[in-house]
Amino acid sequence: MDRILSALKALGEPTRMRVMALCAQGDLTVSELVHILGQSQPRVSRHLKLLCEAGLLQRLREGSWVFHRLAPDGEENAFVSKLVEMIPQDDEIILRDRERLGEIKRERAQKATEYFGEIAQEWAEIRALHVGDGEVEKILLDVLSPQPDYDFLDIGTATGRIMEVFSPHIRQGWGIDLSSEMLSIARANLEKGGFNNCAVRQGDMYQVPFSGESFDLVTIYQVLHYADEPLRAIIEAARVLRPGGKLAIVDFAPHEEENLRSQYQHRRLGFSETELSLLCEESGLNISQVRQLPGDPLTVTIWIAEKKDNN
The missing domain is CATH 1.10.10.10 (Winged helix-like DNA-binding domain superfamily/Winged helix DNA-binding domain)
Structure with a gap:
């Protein structure tokens, strides 16, 4: 009252x-x-x-x-x-x-468009090396099975694309990213698309700004290869998952594209199926599914892990 x-x-x-x-x-x-x-x-x-x-x-x-x-x-x-x-x-x-x-939103969108235009070539070059994002997105929706009462978190959200995909199927979604420029793009995209149940905020994959057991679904989409400490990032993702919740990690299988490290700051040249599965298990997660999508020359791997229900 x-x-x-x-x-x-x-x-x-x-x-x-x-x-x-x-x-x-x-x-x-x-x-x-x-x-x-x-x-x-x-x-x-x-x-x-x-x-x-x-x-x-x-x-x-x-x-x-x-x-x-x-x-x-x-x-x-x-x-x-x-x-x-x-x-x-x-x-x-x-x-x-x-x-x-409306004037402010148009100004925001213009700034976001200008920034993304500067980095668009980089994104296009990397995407040309692997399978299309649309195929991965369809698999994620299928295996994660989002529900209307679910809370969703996208770690390293970049342009907010994954939130756009999940928005129609969830109660609310959050995306975090360290880059203010990327958050501006994500915010403009969400507003333009009318995805009002989703929002973004600045946050570190090693210190997710939410309390424990806050989300039913968490995704780490093409982010882990930038991490100095992948295990810490997965442990943090597991912390904010509710018991029985699911984590989806999308990243590259091991490869030899050294230019991704020298030009685009990739810390890791992919992860083996076994290595990442062990990291998830060490974080208190049970691997339920691993899918590989071959590309040329990069193969995309999807790991689906569930948080153990202590009850």
């Missing part, structure tokens, strides 16, 4: 209602909200602080930036989306805010 009353009290102010309506459309920084609302930074920050304290918003730090987004619905705050639905979307002020938000 107290939590609901606190939320209603926080929402009972025009500017804070505008903030909630805006954050329902995606992650926003303080400076972006200042621009849209036409108010001072201290005043906007004060409103954000009250909304966060009431459990209506989340603060997500990304380097020197801090994004704000709606708190996800859950047992403790299932009322958040219901409160947002009560905000009149045809209100003149709300409509004006949306127009300014």
Whole structure:
């Protein structure tokens, strides 16, 4: 009862209602909200602080930036989306805010497009060496069998593509990446595609910014070959998996393409089926399936592991 009353009290102010309506459309920084609302930074920050304290918003730090987004619905705050639905979307002020938000999103998308254009050649050259991502994505959906009440995490999300694939089949999804530039691309892609149940935040594969047993499904898609310590990354993925949850690791089989190390900073030239299976087992996971997709010259391997249910 107290939590609901606190939320209603926080929402009972025009500017804070505008903030909630805006954050329902995606992650926003303080400076972006200042621009849209036409108010001072201290005043906007004060409103954000009250909304966060009431459990209506989340603060997500990304380097020197801090994004704000709606708190996800859950047992403790299932009322958040219901409160947002009560905000009149045809209100003149709300409509004006949306127009300014549209300008910000277009600017974001332009910056993301420019950055990705700079690295697109690198991605194209690597992808030409192995099977298409579409084939891998179909297999992942088949073997992981996502459900409407599942929580999903993509570690090293890059452009957010895997979240786009899983979004229609899950309750909510998170993607983490260390690169602010990549997160900008992922955020723009998710917004453009209307994948509102997915979001991104900055995070390290060795220190995933979520509590233990938070997710039903976790993916590490073409990321582990960058890792200095693959075992640490898998242990961390296992930590945030719920008992019975599944981890999918997609990476290359052993190969001799030295240019991937010299030009693209790959730390490992692939992993053998046995090596990665042992790493998963050492992390408290049971390997349930291994699939290999031959390419020329790179073979992609998919490992599916389940977290042991101690009950």
